[in-house]
Amino acid sequence: MKKIITVAVTGALAASFVMSASAAETIKIGGIGPITGAAAIYGSNVKNGMEIAVEDVNASNPDLQFELQFEDDEHDPEKSVNAYNTLKDWGMQLLGGTVTTSPCLAVGAEALNDNMLMLTPSASSQDVIDLGDNVFQVCFTDPNQGSASADYIAEQKLGEKIGVIYNSADAYSSGIYSTFIAEAEAVGLEVVAEEAFTDDNSTDLTTQVQSCQNAGADLIFLPIYYTPASQVLIAADKMGYEPKFFGCDGLDGLLTVEGFDTSLAEGVMLLTPFVADAEDDMTKDFVAKYAEKTGGDVPNQFAADGYDVVQVLYAACEEAGVTADMDPSEVCEAVKAVLTGGDFSYDGLTGAGMTWDASGAVSKDPRGMVIENGEYVSLD
Amino acid sequence: MQFLGYLISGISLGSVYALIALGYTMVYGIAKMLNFAHGDVIMIGGYMVYFTFCSGGWNPFLAVLFAMAVCTLLGITIERVAYRPLRSAPSLAVLITAIGVSFLLQNIAMLLWKSDPKSFTSIISMEPLSLAGGKLSIPAETIVTILVSVLIMIALIWFVNKTRIGHAMKAVSEDRGAAQLMGINVNGIISLTFAIGSALAAVAGALLLSSYPTLVPTTGAMPGIKAFVAAVFGGIGSIPGAFLGGVLLGVIENLSKAYISTQLSDAIVFLVLIIVLLVKPTGLLGKKTAVKV
């Protein structure tokens, strides 16, 4: 019995792994990100954003159609490479991914080998674009965010004594932290407390906040995602500690945490490319579609990044004259030529006039925002 | 004064670990299995309180009672479906099944309630206790958690030592076969143990999230592992040991974050654990079982 089952299962496995060719009629876009596991929130937002964008672009031009397939990677490099290979078998011509940094590094190595164009919505490490000239980012690169934050704090004289709370086990957070510290030293900011946490001890962030308070920090820099940031704000509130808070794009989403008392986020400053309650038509349209799709959810910057990825790829494909019968390497060369050609610029949800150079990094203006009365208000 | 502040936040974290560890050790003591899904039952309890109290506006006591009822039912079901058929199988098989149940609960929660974080409103609405002219404040959650943990610990010790059912539990724990021969309903006792353990998990969930208010489908996983460590630290199977282990683990974790290194605090906590176990291999309050030949 055991053997029969084994044989049957093995047969089924073998059958499912044999190559199958499929006819290409539309351009096939792949997406990779965590939609299960602890980081599922980021991947599912990007997935929704990309799906909305595909509907939009397909409606705009019947001659150039996109087809999207999004695969789960559980925020694990190994699973991410599997997802990439699955998409390759499906016939992917362009990759809009991956969502998180460490899987992106693993997939990038494969994509470089295949000369597959990668436009990542949110993997922001410098290492990602250093992989090769086929990798591009829609989000800011971490070092830029870190130094931009330090410059901004110094220029605006936002704080005398700076405390930092960051996730030392996370590539995004520690990446921003390290450039922030270096730049802070260069521009003469006094950093009085550098407090780390890891995913294994992020249940309780009280001690880190206490240490900042004891060091007398009057501004806390939070290069972390909004979930731990909400814990920091609540902990500070409980101990009656009221410094200024300054964060990066990871803080976006803070106001949408279900059950979170948004009055605690009052006065929090962040550099973010996307604001869900902005008044422009594009954002309003996107937010409405997103709510319709998800049953009332508010998109965060990951969703907006995902949307922009598809829009940028579409615009580039249109300009490069990419057709469905081109192989990934040809598509890559064509799109790369357009993106780095110097004339290409795109106005999206996460920034106006985005351009790319050969390094793969995006150039767009970060918007300084401050939370007032539960809404983002421009800092400038 | 700063030291006291750190100490208090350590005790606060520790009392939550203690509460979770009590449930762990209870199940371990009687059913002789590491219930890896315990942390996820806590998460389910957390969601129940969230929907009834935080967004449903129920009375907090009612909400916690409701969560306890749901978790009890869940605990009994898990035991009946996934663990009982493996009662006489090797204990490692049950361990793996428990891991499967843990994955299952996390994924169900993710599908039902999505992975977006939810911010939990504390079920305790009292003001923090202010000492030394306001220089030191102890959050009400901490006081309540410690009181609840101590009460539960005393209640469990009393229950196990003084009641008939408690004696039956002890008997099952010591020798399942002999207990059965004495007419004890072993399956019933183990179900009851899971019921108690899961009800405690609901309370632990409510208090964990009152102090540390982020609720996601993986909320229970790490505190679950830490509580397992705490239970072993205190001597697994020992009820006061679980309490002591939990509190000490929280204190060590926070003091090492405060005074040594926030980056290396995980390593320090585990290093202390190893050293303590090297000195006292059965945990702080664990009984040394002599192996007779």
Next chain:
Amino acid sequence: MAKKSGKNRKKSTRTYIISFALILVFWAVIEIMGHMNMLSSKMLGLLIPICAYSIMAVSLNLVVGFLGELSLGHAAFMLAGATAGVVFYNSAGLNMHQVPRVILTLIIGAAAAGLFGVIVGVPVLRFSGDYLAIVTLAFCQILKNVLSTTYLGVDENGIHLAIDQGSFRLAPGAKPLIKGAQPISGINKISPNVMVSFTVGIVLLILTVAFVLNLMNSRAGRAITAIRDDEIAAKSIGINLTSYKLMAFISSAVFAGLAGVIYVLNLSTLDFKKYDYNLSINVLVMVVLGGMGNVPGSIIAAALLTLLPELLRGFSQYRMLIYSIVLIVIMLFNQAPAFVQFRQRLTARIRGKKPEEEEQVTEVADGSYFAQKKQGKEDE
């Protein structure tokens, strides 16, 4: 007694044949399909992970199945081997011929993992049962935590090692080898051709299996199983508990180190975060599923559990839900006494004869020694 040992010998020869036949058939089928271009990218991508996890499972089986101790820290040895290997591999650079470079990397990885095995094994083996489990878990968390705060680099001034970023300064142009929590990326693959790496993986797997089977059929192996079955009896007949336990534990670590090296060289990325207790538990699941002390079983289970989540991709976000249900059902089906009996009755009916005694013996040998051991102690 004499009859039994004869049977054992027969059984061990059978295990040799089954194990090697299994590996060689797998290798041959893949090679042939590869030459005929019948393998999908997904399958090609999974080959090395399957080899790596098989080595992990077989080596963990040495500790769990043969020595009878529960280890929750096997990932630590994989991490130790992978890190040491990659540090050497990257610093050796491309100016070394690839063949000696890979061989030296494997040796260094295995040696580092073995060394870590000694560091862990000496204190750990004083414990047993759940205490041993928790201490191995602790060592795994410690290694992961320490590595993610380590900075290592080489420049013209020599080797720089620091545990915080501030004191880590490299000469411009020098590339850091380890930079804290940032994943090590851009590691060159063994060969651009997957089939070459796969052959290396298969060779290592054969090496592991040959070592484990030889050890188990040697004098030392019999001593190790004697310790498992009754520690006190083993001690009383003069078996040196510590040295045999250490032998099993360290050999297991060495092979996990090898698995780590081929795993990261294939993935081109090393993210310390992945090597936590979850990974250890996954490998443990493979061992239990394949049957404790059952070497070919471990290999089959490792392959199945690596393939299963990939086969479930069609279920999108329900994937991991189904995976967990399958896991529970398999455990119940394989291990629950009621199901085991049912299965035996079914087998008997299919074969048209009474259940063979031999089959029952195998069942016991497959998995229930933990129960036997406990029972044995209680009986005494």
